[in-house]
Amino acid sequence: MIPRLKKKIRQKELMTALQSNPFLTDEDLAQVFFVSIQTIRLDRMELGIPELRERIKTVAEEKLDPLKSLSADEVIGELVDLQLNENATSIFEVKEEHVFSRTHVARGHYIFAQANSLAVAVVDAEVVLTGAARVRYVKPVMLGEKLVAKAVVRSRDKDQTKVKVETRVAGxxxxxxxFRVFKASNLHKAEGGRP
Structure with a gap:
């Protein structure tokens, strides 16, 4: 049997865990500390720590540059951090409509879409298109899990940007x-060209 931490120690470690990763759910924290979800909720209330949705909103207000290449509703997932030409983070909750009905495993194109939209969003340009992607699915994602995707700009060369995206569930x-994405500054210039 795994020994439980004393309340004061658990609460201190809970605060530390949420400072390093504010996107941890009550369920994630309950697993980390081997306590019930209700215990985590009570700890949060005693410590004055808001629930996940409020923490996401606070982080987003502090860390968002203005989005240029997409509108907010075109980003797959909830954009919670955006530093143009540097990095970006989004959270996507896997719901019933995102999974295969028999296995409850998330469909791969949703995972890809979250990563791809984040790679486009991080680039400081009006029009950004994906030119190529090399991807790897490491582990199945299940119904109800929260995908935290983080995009980091690796290099920029003229109109091309190389972006690495990693998606995690509970760390x-x-x-x-x-992703190799391209600024398409002359996209609208071909008025009388081919259909």
Whole structure:
């Protein structure tokens, strides 16, 4: 049997865990500390720590540059951090409509779409298109899990940007990809060209 931490120690470690990763759910924390979800909720209330949705909103208000290449509703998942040409983070909750009905495993194109939209969103340009992607699905994602995708700009050369995206569930890597995206500044200039 795993020994439980005393309340004061658990609460101190809970605060530390949420400072390093504010996107941890009550369920994640209950597993980490080997206590019930209700115990975690009570700890949060005593410590004045808001629930996940409020923490996400607070982080987003502090860390969002203005989105240029997409509108907010075109980003798959909830954008919680955006530093243009540097990095970005989004959270996507896997719901019933995102999984195969028999196995409850998330469909791969949703995981890809979250990563791809984040790779496009991080680039400081009006029009950004994906040119190529090399991706790896590491582990299946299940119904109800929260995907936290983080995009980091690796290099920029003229109109091309190389972006690495890693997606995790409860801190564990489930997907990674390298995206080559391009600024398309002259996209609207071909008025009388071919249909």
């Amino acid at each position: 564990e890597l489930v997907f990674s990809g390298i």
